Amino acid sequence: xxxxxxxxxxxxxxxxxxxxxxxxxxxxxxxxxxxxxxxxxxxxxxxxxxxxxxxxxxxxxxxxxxxxxxxxxxxxxxxxxxxxxxxxxxxxxxxxxxxxxxxxxxxxxxxxxxxxxxxxxxxxxxxxxxxxxxxxxxxxxxxxxxxxxxxxxxxxxxxxxxxxxxxxxxxxxxxxxxxxxxxxxxxxxxxxxxxxxxxxxxxxxxxxxxxxxxxxxxxxxxxxxxxxxxxxxxxxxxxxxxxxxxxxxxxxxxxxxxxxxxxxxxxxxxx
Amino acid sequence: xxxxxxxxxxxxxxxxxxxxxxxxxxxxxxxxxxxxxxxxxxxxxxxxxxxxxxxxxxxxxxxxxxxxxxxxxxxxxxxxxxxxxxxxxxxxxxxxxxxxxxxxxxxxxxxxxxxxxxxxxxxxxxxxxxxxxxxxxxxxxxxxxxxxxxxxxxxxxxxxxxxxxxxxxxxxxxxxxxxxxxxxxxxxxxxxxxxxxxxxxxxxxxxxxxxxxxxxxxxxxxxxxxxxxxxxxxxxxxxxxxxxxxxxxxxxxxxxxxxxxxxxxxxxxxxxxxxxxxxxxxxxxxxxxxxxxxxxxxxxxxxxxxxxxxxxxxxxxxxxxxxxxxxxxxxxxxxxxxxxxxxxxxxxxxxxxx
Numbered sequence: 001x002x003x004x005x006x007x008x009x010x011x012x013x014x015x016x017x018x019x020x021x022x023x024x025x026x027x028x029x030x031x032x033x034x035x036x037x038x039x040x041x042x043x044x045x046x047x048x049x050x051x052x053x054x055x056x057x058x059x060x061x062x063x064x065x066x067x068x069x070x071x072x073x074x075x076x077x078x079x080x081x082x083x084x085x086x087x088x089x090x091x092x093x094x095x096x097x098x099x100x101x102x103x104x105x106x107x108x109x110x111x112x113x114x115x116x117x118x119x120x121x122x123x124x125x126x127x128x129x130x131x132x133x134x135x136x137x138x139x140x141x142x143x144x145x146x147x148x149x150x151x152x153x154x155x156x157x158x159x160x161x162x163x164x165x166x167x168x169x170x171x172x173x174x175x176x177x178x179x180x181x182x183x184x185x186x187x188x189x190x191x192x193x194x195x196x197x198x199x200x201x202x203x204x205x206x207x208x209x210x211x212x213x214x215x216x217x218x219x220x221x222x223x224x225x226x227x228x229x230x231x232x233x234x235x236x237x238x239x240x241x242x243x244x245x246x247x248x249x250x251x252x253x254x255x256x257x258x259x260x261x262x263x264x265x266x267x268x269x270x271x
Numbered sequence: 272x273x274x275x276x277x278x279x280x281x282x283x284x285x286x287x288x289x290x291x292x293x294x295x296x297x298x299x300x301x302x303x304x305x306x307x308x309x310x311x312x313x314x315x316x317x318x319x320x321x322x323x324x325x326x327x328x329x330x331x332x333x334x335x336x337x338x339x340x341x342x343x344x345x346x347x348x349x350x351x352x353x354x355x356x357x358x359x360x361x362x363x364x365x366x367x368x369x370x371x372x373x374x375x376x377x378x379x380x381x382x383x384x385x386x387x388x389x390x391x392x393x394x395x396x397x398x399x400x401x402x403x404x405x406x407x408x409x410x411x412x413x414x415x416x417x418x419x420x421x422x423x424x425x426x427x428x429x430x431x432x433x434x435x436x437x438x439x440x441x442x443x444x445x446x447x448x449x450x451x452x453x454x455x456x457x458x459x460x461x462x463x464x465x466x467x468x469x470x471x472x473x474x475x476x477x478x479x480x481x482x483x484x485x486x487x488x489x490x491x492x493x494x495x496x497x498x499x500x501x502x503x504x505x506x507x508x509x510x511x512x513x514x515x516x517x518x519x520x521x522x523x524x525x526x527x528x529x530x531x532x533x534x535x536x537x538x539x540x541x542x543x544x545x546x547x548x549x550x551x552x553x554x555x556x557x558x559x560x561x562x563x564x565x566x567x568x569x570x571x572x573x574x575x576x577x578x579x580x581x582x583x584x585x586x587x588x589x590x591x592x593x594x595x596x597x598x599x600x601x602x603x604x605x606x607x608x609x610x611x612x613x614x615x616x617x618x619x620x621x622x623x624x625x
Binding site: 025041088112234247 | 298299300302303304306307309310311313314316317318319320321322324325328338339391394397399400405406408409410412413415416417418419420421422423424425426427428430432433434436437438501505558561562564565568569572583586587590591596599600603604606607610
C-alpha cells in the first residue's frame with residue numbers, strides 16, 4: 001500500500017515537471033515585463049495584461065501564421081496524396097524494379113537531413129525556386145517515412161477486396177481510388193497528422209529555402225524574433241505569447257486525435 | 272530535423288501478400304511508375320541531386336555567388352577537408368570544438384532519454400495504474416510541440432532571472448546565468464582551476480588541447496541537454512510502451528512462478544525481449560542528437576565562447592553566414608560519416624550473441 005502511494009508521488013512529480021513549463025508559458029504570456037521578471041515562478045499573473053497579443057497582431061505575426069497555415073496545409077494534402085499513391089504502387093502493383101525503388105526510398109530516408117541543408121539550397125537556387133512558396137513547399141511534398149507507413153498498411157489489406165473491382169474491369173487507378181483508399185482511413189489519418197505536425201514545426205528548411213521576411217513561417221519568424229529583432233529588453237511575455245500561439249494548432253490536432261495518434265504513430269514499430 | 276523523432280522509421284517489412292505467382296501486367300507496370308512518379312521526382316530533385324551537388328561543392332572553391340558549376344569555380348580536391356582535419360588554424364579548432372560539444376551532448380542525452388523513456392514506459396505499463404491516459408499525454412505532449420516554441424519557453428525558464436533560478440533560490444542556491452556560462456562542468460567539478468595541468472594543456476588533438484577536450488559540456492550546453500531530454504523522452508517512451516504491450520505476459524508469469532524477483536524479471540526477462548525496440552530508440556537517438564540544430568539556432572547560435580557550437584550549426588553558419596560553402600558541405604559529409612560510424616558501432620555492440 002505504502003509502495004503504491006510512493007509510486008504515484010514520483011509519477012505526479014514527473015508529470016508536474018512536464019506540465020509546469022507549459023503553465024508558466026501560458027501565465028507569462030499574460031504578464032507584464034516587470035511581473036515576469038519579478039515572479040518567474042508563479043503560474044498566474046499578478047495583473048492580467050493582453051498588451052503583448054495586441055503588439056503581435058500589429059507586427060508581422062499574422063503574416064507568419066498565414067504562411068504557416070498555407071504551407072503546412074499544402075504540404076499535408078500533397079503528402080497524403082503522393083505517399084498513398086507511392087505506397088500503393090510499392091505494395092500492390094507488380095512491375096520490374098519495384099523492389100529496387102523501395103530499397104532506394106529506404107536508403108534516402110536514412111540520409112541525415114542536416115547533410116541536405118546546403119544541397120537543398122543549391123538545387124532550389126539552380127531551379128530558380130529560392131525565396132518562393134514553391135521552394136518552401138515542393139521539397140517537403142514527399143517523405144519516405146510516410147510512403148513507408150502507407151505501404152505497410154496496404155500490405156495488410158487482403159487482396160480479395162480488389163478482385164471484384166478488377167474482374168469488373170476497373171484499372172489500377174480506379175481500384176485504388178474507390179476501393180482501397182476508402183478502407184485506409186487509419187493510415188491516412190496517421191499520415192495526415194504526422195505531415196501537418198512535421199511541416200508546421202519544420203525550421204531548417206524554411207531557413208535555407210527563403211530569405212524574404214514576407215515568407216517567414218511561424219517557426220522561422222519566431223526564431224528571428226527571439227534572437228532580438230525587437231531591440232532592447234527581454235520581452236519574455238511577448239516571446240512566450242508568440243510561442244504559445246504557434247503551439248495551439250498542433251495542440252488541437254493532438255488532443256482531438258490523441259488516441260488514434262499515439263496508437264497509429266508507432267503501429268508496427270516492434271514487429 | 273526537429274521532426275525526426277516524431278516520424279519514426281518503422282523497421283522490418285511485412286511480407287508481400289497475394290501478389291506472387293501472377294504475371295505482371297503491362298497496365299499495372301505503367302500505373303506503378305505513374306503512381307511513383309511524384310515521389311521519385313521530388314526525392315530525385317531534392318535528395319539525390321542535392322547530395323551529388325554538395326559532393327562537388329565540398330571539393331570546390333565555390334563562394335556562393337553564381338552557379339557552382341560555372342567555369343570560374345575550381346576543383347580544389349581535399350583542401351576543404353584538410354582545413355577541417357589537418358591544417359592548424361581557426362577552422363580546424365572550431366570544427367574540433369563543435370565535435371567535442373556535440374560528443375558530450377550525445378554522451379549525456381542518449382543514455383538519459385533512453386533510460387528515462389524506458390522507466391516511464393515501465394511505470395505506465397503497470398495494469399493497476401490509474402490515469403494512464405493523462406500521464407501518457409503529459410509526457411508525450413512536448414514531443415509534438417514545435418522545437419522553436421519549446422526553446423522559447425526554456426529560454427525563459429533558464430534565464431538568469433528565470434523560473435529555474437527562482438526555484439533554486441528557494442533552496443538558498445544562487446543559480447548561474449545558464450545560457451551565458453561557457454565553463455565546462457568537469458572543469459567546474461575540479462573547482463574551475465585557472466592553471467590546468469601542463470601535460471593536458473600542452474598537448475592536444477585537432478588543435479584543441481586535451482584539457483579542452485575533457486572540459487565536459489558547458490553550463491549553457493547543459494541547459495540544452497535538459498531541454499532535449501525533456502522534449503524527446505515522450506516519443507521514445509511511447510515506443511517502449513507499445514513494445515511492452517505486445518510482449519506475451521506468459522513469459523513474465525512463468526518467471527514469477529519460478530520465484531524471480533521484480534529486478535531479475537526486468538533484467539533477465541523483459542529487457543532481452545525489448546532488444547529490437549532498444550536498438551531502434553538508440554539508433555534514432557544517436558542520429559537525432561548528432562544533428563542537433565533547431566535548439567542551437569534559437570537559443571544560442573553557438574555561444575557562449577563556442578561551447579554550444581555543433582557540427583550541424585557550424586555547417587549552416589559556415590555556408591550561409593561565412594560564405595565558405597565548400598567547408599560547410601565538407602562538415603556535413605564528415606558529420607554524415609560520424610553518424611554512419613556510430614550506427615555501425617552500436618549495431619555491433621547490440622548484436623544478438625549466440
